[in-house]
Amino acid sequence: MKNLLLIDDDQQFSHFFATATKSMGMNCKVINESKNIMLFDLKPIEHIIIDLLMPEYDGLQILRFLKEKDYRGHISFTSGQDMLLLKSAQELCELHQLRFHSLLKKPFSLYGLDELFNLESFVKISDEEKPKEIINQVEFSDTELMPHLKIAIETSSLDVFFQPQIELKTNRVSGFEALARWKLNGTFIPPTRFIAIAEKGGIISQLTAIIIDKSLQQFSTFVSSIKKSCLSINLSALELSQSDVPDLLKQKAAEYNIAPSSITLEITETVLLEKNTLSLEILTRLRLMGFKLSIDDFGTGYSSVNMLKNGPFTELKIDRTFISSMHNSNQTRVIVESIIDMATRLNLRIVAEGVEDNVTIDRLIRMGCTIAQGYVFAKPMAKSEILTWLNDWHKIHNISLKNDKVHFLRGLFK
Ligand code: C2E
Ligand code: MG
Ligand code: MG
Numbered sequence: 001m002k003n004l005l006l007i008d009d010d011q012q013f014s015h016f017f018a019t020a021t022k023s024m025g026m027n028c029k030v031i032n033e034s035k036n037i038m039l040f041d042l043k044p045i046e047h048i049i050i051d052l053l054m055p056e057y058d059g060l061q062i063l064r065f066l067k068e069k070d071y072r073g074h075i076s077f078t079s080g081q082d083m084l085l086l087k088s089a090q091e092l093c094e095l096h097q098l099r100f101h102s103l104l105k106k107p108f109s110l111y112g113l114d115e116l117f118n119l120e121s122f123v124k125i126s127d128e129e130k131p132k133e134i135i136n137q138v139e140f141s142d143t144e145l146m147p148h149l150k151i152a153i154e155t156s157s158l159d160v161f162f163q164p165q166i167e168l169k170t171n172r173v174s175g176f177e178a179l180a181r182w183k184l185n186g187t188f189i190p191p192t193r194f195i196a197i198a199e200k201g202g203i204i205s206q207l208t209a210i211i212i213d214k215s216l217q218q219f220s221t222f223v224s225s226i227k228k229s230c231l232s233i234n235l236s237a238l239e240l241s242q243s244d245v246p247d248l249l250k251q252k253a254a255e256y257n258i259a260p261s262s263i264t265l266e267i268t269e270t271v272l273l274e275k276n277t278l279s280l281e282i283l284t285r286l287r288l289m290g291f292k293l294s295i296d297d298f299g300t301g302y303s304s305v306n307m308l309k310n311g312p313f314t315e316l317k318i319d320r321t322f323i324s325s326m327h328n329s330n331q332t333r334v335i336v337e338s339i340i341d342m343a344t345r346l347n348l349r350i351v352a353e354g355v356e357d358n359v360t361i362d363r364l365i366r367m368g369c370t371i372a373q374g375y376v377f378a379k380p381m382a383k384s385e386i387l388t389w390l391n392d393w394h395k396i397h398n399i400s401l402k403n404d405k406v407h408f409l410r411g412l413f414k
Pocket of ligand 1: 268354373375380
Protein backbone atom coordinates (compact mmCIF):
# COMPACT_ATOMS: atom_id res chain seq x y z
CA MET A 1 0.00 0.00 0.00
CA LYS A 2 1.44 3.39 -1.00
CA ASN A 3 1.71 6.00 1.74
CA LEU A 4 0.72 9.48 0.61
CA LEU A 5 0.59 12.81 2.36
CA LEU A 6 -1.65 15.64 1.16
CA ILE A 7 -0.89 19.15 2.45
CA ASP A 8 -3.86 21.34 1.62
CA ASP A 9 -5.88 23.87 3.62
CA ASP A 10 -9.10 23.06 1.73
CA GLN A 11 -10.85 20.52 3.94
CA GLN A 12 -13.49 19.55 1.42
CA PHE A 13 -10.90 18.86 -1.25
CA SER A 14 -8.75 16.94 1.24
CA HIS A 15 -11.70 14.71 2.09
CA PHE A 16 -12.34 14.00 -1.61
CA PHE A 17 -8.64 13.28 -2.24
CA ALA A 18 -8.21 10.99 0.77
CA THR A 19 -11.39 9.01 -0.06
CA ALA A 20 -10.55 8.69 -3.75
CA THR A 21 -6.95 7.57 -3.18
CA LYS A 22 -8.12 5.11 -0.50
CA SER A 23 -10.47 3.53 -3.05
CA MET A 24 -7.39 3.16 -5.27
CA GLY A 25 -5.68 1.13 -2.55
CA MET A 26 -3.51 3.91 -1.09
CA ASN A 27 -3.11 5.23 2.40
CA CYS A 28 -3.46 9.02 2.49
CA LYS A 29 -2.62 11.20 5.48
CA VAL A 30 -3.80 14.82 5.40
CA ILE A 31 -2.35 18.03 6.87
CA ASN A 32 -4.70 21.02 6.70
CA GLU A 33 -2.60 23.45 8.73
CA SER A 34 0.67 23.55 6.83
CA LYS A 35 2.79 24.43 9.90
CA ASN A 36 2.04 20.94 11.25
CA ILE A 37 4.44 19.47 8.69
CA MET A 38 7.20 20.39 11.18
CA LEU A 39 5.94 17.76 13.63
CA PHE A 40 5.04 15.14 11.07
CA ASP A 41 6.94 11.86 10.72
CA LEU A 42 7.91 11.82 7.04
CA LYS A 43 9.75 8.50 7.21
CA PRO A 44 6.98 6.25 5.83
CA ILE A 45 5.69 8.80 3.28
CA GLU A 46 6.50 7.94 -0.34
CA HIS A 47 4.70 10.76 -2.11
CA ILE A 48 3.69 14.24 -0.90
CA ILE A 49 1.07 16.27 -2.74
CA ILE A 50 1.34 19.98 -1.90
CA ASP A 51 -1.16 22.74 -2.46
CA LEU A 52 0.75 25.84 -3.56
CA LEU A 53 -1.37 28.52 -1.94
CA MET A 54 -1.88 28.11 1.80
CA PRO A 55 -2.26 30.67 4.62
CA GLU A 56 0.64 29.79 6.98
CA TYR A 57 3.47 28.13 5.09
CA ASP A 58 2.92 28.16 1.36
CA GLY A 59 3.99 25.34 -0.96
CA LEU A 60 7.37 26.94 -1.67
CA GLN A 61 8.26 27.20 2.03
CA ILE A 62 7.24 23.57 2.46
CA LEU A 63 9.65 22.69 -0.37
CA ARG A 64 12.50 24.39 1.44
CA PHE A 65 11.62 22.45 4.60
CA LEU A 66 11.59 19.16 2.65
CA LYS A 67 14.98 20.03 1.18
CA GLU A 68 16.37 20.62 4.70
CA LYS A 69 14.97 17.25 5.78
CA ASP A 70 16.54 15.64 2.69
CA TYR A 71 13.15 14.14 1.82
CA ARG A 72 13.68 11.53 -0.92
CA GLY A 73 10.12 10.51 -1.85
CA HIS A 74 8.13 12.00 -4.72
CA ILE A 75 6.56 15.45 -4.68
CA SER A 76 3.56 16.65 -6.69
CA PHE A 77 1.85 20.00 -6.70
CA THR A 78 -1.79 20.86 -6.92
CA SER A 79 -3.30 24.32 -7.31
CA GLY A 80 -6.13 26.26 -8.83
CA GLN A 81 -3.53 28.81 -10.03
CA ASP A 82 -2.43 28.84 -13.64
CA MET A 83 -0.12 26.21 -15.08
CA LEU A 84 2.78 28.68 -15.35
CA LEU A 85 2.89 29.04 -11.57
CA LEU A 86 2.78 25.28 -11.14
CA LYS A 87 5.67 24.97 -13.61
CA SER A 88 7.75 27.43 -11.56
CA ALA A 89 7.13 25.32 -8.49
CA GLN A 90 8.29 22.28 -10.45
CA GLU A 91 11.46 24.10 -11.44
CA LEU A 92 12.13 25.10 -7.84
CA CYS A 93 11.65 21.50 -6.80
CA GLU A 94 14.26 20.38 -9.31
CA LEU A 95 16.65 23.15 -8.28
CA HIS A 96 16.39 21.85 -4.71
CA GLN A 97 17.17 18.40 -6.16
CA LEU A 98 13.92 17.01 -4.80
CA ARG A 99 12.08 14.26 -6.68
CA PHE A 100 9.40 16.09 -8.63
CA HIS A 101 6.55 13.87 -9.83
CA SER A 102 3.51 15.68 -11.29
CA LEU A 103 1.44 18.83 -11.53
CA LEU A 104 -2.27 18.56 -10.87
CA LYS A 105 -4.38 21.55 -11.77
CA LYS A 106 -7.58 21.92 -9.74
CA PRO A 107 -10.33 21.03 -10.38
CA PHE A 108 -9.49 17.57 -11.62
CA SER A 109 -11.39 14.37 -12.20
CA LEU A 110 -10.89 10.89 -10.80
CA TYR A 111 -9.35 10.08 -14.16
CA GLY A 112 -6.62 12.71 -13.52
CA LEU A 113 -5.94 11.13 -10.17
CA ASP A 114 -5.68 7.68 -11.69
CA GLU A 115 -3.20 9.00 -14.23
CA LEU A 116 -1.14 10.64 -11.47
CA PHE A 117 -0.63 7.38 -9.63
CA ASN A 118 -0.11 5.21 -12.63
CA LEU A 119 2.80 7.19 -13.97
CA GLU A 120 5.70 4.81 -14.47
CA SER A 121 8.25 6.81 -12.55
CA PHE A 122 6.25 6.50 -9.35
CA VAL A 123 7.38 2.96 -8.65
CA LYS A 124 11.00 3.69 -9.33
CA ILE A 125 12.60 4.52 -6.00
CA SER A 126 15.79 2.50 -5.91
CA ASP A 127 16.73 0.55 -2.80
CA GLU A 128 19.51 3.02 -2.36
CA GLU A 129 17.08 5.91 -2.14
CA LYS A 130 14.40 4.43 0.11
CA PRO A 131 13.30 7.13 2.59
CA LYS A 132 14.06 4.94 5.62
CA GLU A 133 17.79 4.83 4.91
CA ILE A 134 18.20 8.43 3.98
CA ILE A 135 16.07 9.95 6.72
CA ASN A 136 18.09 8.23 9.46
CA GLN A 137 21.21 10.16 8.66
CA VAL A 138 19.43 13.51 9.17
CA GLU A 139 19.85 12.73 12.86
CA PHE A 140 23.60 13.41 12.50
CA SER A 141 24.86 16.95 12.05
CA ASP A 142 27.87 17.68 9.83
CA THR A 143 30.03 18.23 12.92
CA GLU A 144 28.99 14.86 14.30
CA LEU A 145 29.68 13.12 11.00
CA MET A 146 33.14 14.64 10.55
CA PRO A 147 35.10 12.38 13.00
CA HIS A 148 33.35 9.30 11.60
CA LEU A 149 34.30 10.34 8.07
CA LYS A 150 37.91 10.84 9.17
CA ILE A 151 37.96 7.30 10.58
CA ALA A 152 36.37 5.95 7.37
CA ILE A 153 39.13 7.63 5.37
CA GLU A 154 41.93 6.49 7.70
CA THR A 155 40.67 2.90 7.63
CA SER A 156 39.91 3.12 3.91
CA SER A 157 36.38 1.90 4.56
CA LEU A 158 34.74 4.10 1.95
CA ASP A 159 33.59 2.10 -1.01
CA VAL A 160 32.85 2.56 -4.69
CA PHE A 161 29.77 1.53 -6.66
CA PHE A 162 29.65 1.36 -10.44
CA GLN A 163 26.83 2.44 -12.71
CA PRO A 164 26.93 1.31 -16.35
CA GLN A 165 26.71 3.64 -19.33
CA ILE A 166 24.95 2.17 -22.35
CA GLU A 167 25.43 2.84 -26.04
CA LEU A 168 21.83 3.44 -27.02
CA LYS A 169 21.82 2.04 -30.54
CA THR A 170 23.63 -1.21 -29.80
CA ASN A 171 22.92 -1.70 -26.08
CA ARG A 172 26.65 -2.23 -25.65
CA VAL A 173 28.11 -1.29 -22.25
CA SER A 174 30.44 1.54 -23.08
CA GLY A 175 31.66 2.26 -19.57
CA PHE A 176 30.96 2.73 -15.88
CA GLU A 177 30.80 5.71 -13.56
CA ALA A 178 32.43 5.18 -10.17
CA LEU A 179 30.33 6.63 -7.34
CA ALA A 180 31.61 6.93 -3.79
CA ARG A 181 29.67 5.16 -1.04
CA TRP A 182 29.88 5.48 2.72
CA LYS A 183 27.89 3.36 5.13
CA LEU A 184 27.76 4.49 8.73
CA ASN A 185 26.11 2.13 11.24
CA GLY A 186 24.26 0.40 8.42
CA THR A 187 23.03 3.64 6.84
CA PHE A 188 24.20 5.00 3.51
CA ILE A 189 25.16 8.68 3.74
CA PRO A 190 24.61 10.35 0.34
CA PRO A 191 27.88 11.30 -1.41
CA THR A 192 26.71 14.86 -2.02
CA ARG A 193 26.62 15.22 1.75
CA PHE A 194 29.90 13.55 2.80
CA ILE A 195 31.84 15.09 -0.05
CA ALA A 196 30.72 18.56 1.04
CA ILE A 197 31.77 17.69 4.62
CA ALA A 198 35.17 16.45 3.41
CA GLU A 199 35.66 19.63 1.38
CA LYS A 200 34.75 21.82 4.34
CA GLY A 201 36.96 19.81 6.70
CA GLY A 202 40.01 19.90 4.42
CA ILE A 203 40.15 16.11 3.95
CA ILE A 204 38.88 15.90 0.38
CA SER A 205 42.31 15.02 -1.09
CA GLN A 206 42.58 11.94 1.12
CA LEU A 207 39.03 10.96 0.19
CA THR A 208 39.68 11.41 -3.53
CA ALA A 209 42.89 9.39 -3.27
CA ILE A 210 40.96 6.45 -1.78
CA ILE A 211 38.22 6.67 -4.42
CA ILE A 212 40.76 6.86 -7.26
CA ASP A 213 42.66 3.87 -5.89
CA LYS A 214 39.58 1.72 -5.19
CA SER A 215 37.74 2.52 -8.40
CA LEU A 216 40.75 1.79 -10.61
CA GLN A 217 41.69 -1.35 -8.67
CA GLN A 218 38.13 -2.75 -8.82
CA PHE A 219 37.59 -1.69 -12.43
CA SER A 220 40.77 -3.52 -13.41
CA THR A 221 39.23 -6.77 -12.17
CA PHE A 222 36.21 -6.70 -14.53
CA VAL A 223 37.32 -4.47 -17.40
CA SER A 224 38.51 -7.47 -19.42
CA SER A 225 34.90 -8.76 -19.61
CA ILE A 226 33.84 -5.90 -21.85
CA LYS A 227 35.54 -4.64 -24.95
CA LYS A 228 36.53 -0.98 -25.02
CA SER A 229 35.02 -0.11 -21.67
CA CYS A 230 35.83 3.18 -19.93
CA LEU A 231 35.75 4.31 -16.33
CA SER A 232 34.45 7.71 -15.23
CA ILE A 233 35.59 9.20 -11.93
CA ASN A 234 34.14 12.32 -10.31
CA LEU A 235 36.59 14.98 -9.22
CA SER A 236 35.79 17.53 -6.57
CA ALA A 237 36.13 21.20 -7.43
CA LEU A 238 38.82 21.61 -4.85
CA GLU A 239 40.94 18.98 -6.56
CA LEU A 240 41.39 21.41 -9.38
CA SER A 241 42.93 24.00 -7.14
CA GLN A 242 45.83 21.80 -6.08
CA SER A 243 48.13 20.30 -8.59
CA ASP A 244 48.96 16.78 -7.37
CA VAL A 245 45.87 14.99 -8.74
CA PRO A 246 47.23 14.48 -12.28
CA ASP A 247 50.33 12.70 -10.96
CA LEU A 248 48.30 10.52 -8.62
CA LEU A 249 45.98 9.51 -11.47
CA LYS A 250 48.88 8.76 -13.76
CA GLN A 251 50.61 6.63 -11.12
CA LYS A 252 47.43 4.66 -10.25
CA ALA A 253 46.49 4.11 -13.89
CA ALA A 254 49.96 2.62 -14.47
CA GLU A 255 49.75 0.53 -11.28
CA TYR A 256 46.47 -1.10 -12.40
CA ASN A 257 47.44 -1.26 -16.04
CA ILE A 258 44.62 0.94 -17.33
CA ALA A 259 45.29 3.30 -20.22
CA PRO A 260 44.60 6.97 -19.32
CA SER A 261 42.53 7.17 -22.51
CA SER A 262 40.05 4.73 -20.87
CA ILE A 263 39.57 7.06 -17.92
CA THR A 264 37.21 10.03 -17.95
CA LEU A 265 37.30 12.63 -15.20
CA GLU A 266 33.94 14.22 -14.50
CA ILE A 267 33.91 17.76 -13.26
CA THR A 268 30.73 19.53 -12.24
CA GLU A 269 30.38 22.63 -14.31
CA THR A 270 29.10 24.82 -11.46
CA VAL A 271 32.56 24.69 -9.96
CA LEU A 272 34.53 25.51 -13.04
CA LEU A 273 35.12 29.17 -12.69
CA GLU A 274 36.12 30.82 -15.91
CA LYS A 275 38.99 32.83 -14.54
CA ASN A 276 40.56 30.12 -12.47
CA THR A 277 43.80 29.63 -14.35
CA LEU A 278 45.11 26.88 -12.07
CA SER A 279 41.98 24.81 -12.79
CA LEU A 280 42.45 25.29 -16.50
CA GLU A 281 46.11 24.38 -16.20
CA ILE A 282 45.29 21.15 -14.33
CA LEU A 283 42.56 20.25 -16.82
CA THR A 284 44.93 20.81 -19.71
CA ARG A 285 47.66 18.75 -18.04
CA LEU A 286 45.21 15.88 -17.52
CA ARG A 287 44.34 16.00 -21.24
CA LEU A 288 48.03 16.05 -22.15
CA MET A 289 48.48 12.91 -20.07
CA GLY A 290 45.75 11.24 -22.16
CA PHE A 291 42.83 11.34 -19.70
CA LYS A 292 39.41 12.35 -20.99
CA LEU A 293 37.39 15.15 -19.42
CA SER A 294 33.66 15.45 -18.94
CA ILE A 295 31.46 18.37 -17.90
CA ASP A 296 29.08 16.78 -15.39
CA ASP A 297 25.53 18.04 -14.73
CA PHE A 298 25.67 20.18 -17.86
CA GLY A 299 23.01 22.88 -17.92
CA THR A 300 22.77 23.46 -14.18
CA GLY A 301 25.59 25.99 -13.84
CA TYR A 302 25.95 29.49 -15.10
CA SER A 303 28.97 29.04 -17.28
CA SER A 304 27.98 26.03 -19.40
CA VAL A 305 28.68 27.44 -22.80
CA ASN A 306 31.80 29.30 -21.71
CA MET A 307 33.22 26.07 -20.37
CA LEU A 308 32.76 24.45 -23.75
CA LYS A 309 34.60 27.33 -25.31
CA ASN A 310 37.46 27.48 -22.81
CA GLY A 311 37.96 23.98 -21.39
CA PRO A 312 39.62 21.01 -23.11
CA PHE A 313 36.58 18.75 -22.68
CA THR A 314 35.82 15.53 -24.52
CA GLU A 315 32.39 14.74 -23.08
CA LEU A 316 29.24 16.44 -21.92
CA LYS A 317 26.76 14.90 -19.46
CA ILE A 318 23.27 16.31 -19.66
CA ASP A 319 21.98 16.82 -16.14
CA ARG A 320 19.25 14.47 -15.01
CA THR A 321 16.85 17.28 -14.08
CA PHE A 322 16.54 17.93 -17.83
CA ILE A 323 16.20 14.27 -18.71
CA SER A 324 13.57 13.54 -16.07
CA SER A 325 11.37 16.48 -17.04
CA MET A 326 11.46 15.74 -20.77
CA HIS A 327 8.22 13.78 -20.56
CA ASN A 328 6.16 16.72 -19.40
CA SER A 329 7.86 19.78 -20.82
CA ASN A 330 8.16 20.71 -24.43
CA GLN A 331 10.66 23.46 -23.51
CA THR A 332 12.93 20.93 -21.84
CA ARG A 333 12.79 18.67 -24.89
CA VAL A 334 13.86 21.60 -27.07
CA ILE A 335 16.72 22.41 -24.68
CA VAL A 336 17.94 18.78 -24.59
CA GLU A 337 17.76 18.54 -28.37
CA SER A 338 19.78 21.76 -28.72
CA ILE A 339 22.42 20.57 -26.23
CA ILE A 340 22.77 17.28 -28.16
CA ASP A 341 23.01 19.13 -31.45
CA MET A 342 25.65 21.52 -30.12
CA ALA A 343 27.71 18.74 -28.50
CA THR A 344 27.57 16.66 -31.69
CA ARG A 345 28.88 19.56 -33.76
CA LEU A 346 31.65 20.09 -31.22
CA ASN A 347 32.55 16.42 -31.53
CA LEU A 348 31.89 15.70 -27.86
CA ARG A 349 30.73 12.37 -26.46
CA ILE A 350 27.21 12.93 -25.11
CA VAL A 351 25.87 11.12 -22.07
CA ALA A 352 22.31 11.53 -20.82
CA GLU A 353 22.09 11.07 -17.05
CA GLY A 354 19.18 9.77 -14.99
CA VAL A 355 17.25 7.92 -17.69
CA GLU A 356 14.41 6.09 -15.98
CA ASP A 357 12.10 4.83 -18.73
CA ASN A 358 11.93 3.50 -22.27
CA VAL A 359 10.03 6.47 -23.71
CA THR A 360 12.96 8.70 -22.77
CA ILE A 361 15.39 6.25 -24.38
CA ASP A 362 13.46 6.40 -27.67
CA ARG A 363 13.32 10.20 -27.55
CA LEU A 364 17.05 10.45 -26.87
CA ILE A 365 17.88 8.13 -29.77
CA ARG A 366 15.74 10.23 -32.10
CA MET A 367 17.52 13.35 -30.87
CA GLY A 368 20.91 11.83 -31.70
CA CYS A 369 22.10 11.08 -28.16
CA THR A 370 24.53 8.17 -28.19
CA ILE A 371 25.05 7.13 -24.57
CA ALA A 372 22.84 7.03 -21.50
CA GLN A 373 23.03 6.15 -17.84
CA GLY A 374 20.16 5.61 -15.42
CA TYR A 375 18.00 3.33 -13.32
CA VAL A 376 16.26 2.00 -16.45
CA PHE A 377 19.49 0.09 -17.20
CA ALA A 378 20.90 -0.41 -13.71
CA LYS A 379 21.35 1.38 -10.44
CA PRO A 380 24.90 1.85 -9.13
CA MET A 381 26.23 -1.57 -8.05
CA ALA A 382 28.98 -3.00 -5.89
CA LYS A 383 31.79 -4.76 -7.77
CA SER A 384 30.43 -8.13 -6.59
CA GLU A 385 27.17 -7.54 -8.49
CA ILE A 386 28.71 -6.39 -11.77
CA LEU A 387 29.52 -9.71 -13.43
CA THR A 388 26.03 -11.13 -12.81
CA TRP A 389 24.47 -7.94 -14.17
CA LEU A 390 26.77 -7.98 -17.19
CA ASN A 391 25.93 -11.61 -17.94
CA ASP A 392 22.18 -10.91 -17.73
CA TRP A 393 22.52 -7.74 -19.79
CA HIS A 394 24.47 -9.45 -22.54
CA LYS A 395 22.07 -12.40 -22.57
CA ILE A 396 18.97 -10.17 -22.84
CA HIS A 397 20.53 -8.13 -25.62
CA ASN A 398 22.16 -11.02 -27.39
CA ILE A 399 25.66 -9.60 -27.05
CA SER A 400 28.58 -11.95 -26.77
CA LEU A 401 30.71 -11.24 -23.72
CA LYS A 402 34.01 -12.41 -25.07
CA ASN A 403 33.62 -11.83 -28.76
CA ASP A 404 32.01 -8.55 -29.71
CA LYS A 405 32.98 -9.19 -33.31
CA VAL A 406 30.31 -11.89 -33.70
CA HIS A 407 27.68 -9.43 -32.61
CA PHE A 408 29.06 -6.76 -34.88
CA LEU A 409 28.96 -9.13 -37.90
CA ARG A 410 25.47 -10.31 -36.97
CA GLY A 411 24.31 -6.68 -36.94
CA LEU A 412 25.99 -6.05 -40.26
CA PHE A 413 24.08 -8.79 -42.06
CA LYS A 414 20.68 -8.31 -40.37
P1 C2E B 1 26.79 12.64 -10.48
O1 C2E B 1 28.24 12.53 -10.74
O2 C2E B 1 25.97 13.47 -11.40
O3 C2E B 1 26.25 11.13 -10.40
C1 C2E B 1 25.01 10.71 -10.84
C2 C2E B 1 24.05 10.58 -9.69
O4 C2E B 1 22.75 10.28 -10.21
C3 C2E B 1 24.39 9.41 -8.76
O5 C2E B 1 23.97 9.79 -7.48
C4 C2E B 1 23.50 8.29 -9.27
O6 C2E B 1 23.21 7.31 -8.31
C5 C2E B 1 22.26 9.09 -9.64
N1 C2E B 1 21.47 8.42 -10.67
C6 C2E B 1 21.89 7.64 -11.67
N2 C2E B 1 20.87 7.24 -12.45
C7 C2E B 1 19.77 7.79 -11.91
C8 C2E B 1 18.37 7.72 -12.26
O7 C2E B 1 17.96 7.10 -13.23
N3 C2E B 1 17.52 8.44 -11.47
C9 C2E B 1 17.94 9.15 -10.39
N4 C2E B 1 17.03 9.79 -9.67
N5 C2E B 1 19.25 9.22 -10.04
C10 C2E B 1 20.13 8.54 -10.79
P2 C2E B 1 24.93 9.61 -6.21
O8 C2E B 1 25.70 8.35 -6.31
O9 C2E B 1 24.08 9.85 -5.01
O10 C2E B 1 25.95 10.79 -6.38
C11 C2E B 1 25.54 12.11 -6.28
C12 C2E B 1 26.67 13.04 -6.63
O11 C2E B 1 27.74 12.95 -5.67
C13 C2E B 1 27.34 12.71 -7.96
O12 C2E B 1 26.55 13.21 -9.01
C14 C2E B 1 28.67 13.42 -7.81
O13 C2E B 1 28.55 14.79 -8.07
C15 C2E B 1 28.94 13.24 -6.32
N6 C2E B 1 29.88 12.11 -6.17
C16 C2E B 1 29.64 10.78 -6.11
N7 C2E B 1 30.79 10.08 -5.98
C17 C2E B 1 31.80 11.00 -5.96
C18 C2E B 1 33.23 10.93 -5.83
O14 C2E B 1 33.84 9.86 -5.75
N8 C2E B 1 33.92 12.12 -5.84
C19 C2E B 1 33.28 13.31 -5.96
N9 C2E B 1 34.03 14.44 -5.93
N10 C2E B 1 31.94 13.43 -6.10
C20 C2E B 1 31.20 12.29 -6.10
MG1 MG C 1 29.28 12.29 -12.29
MG1 MG D 1 25.75 14.31 -12.97
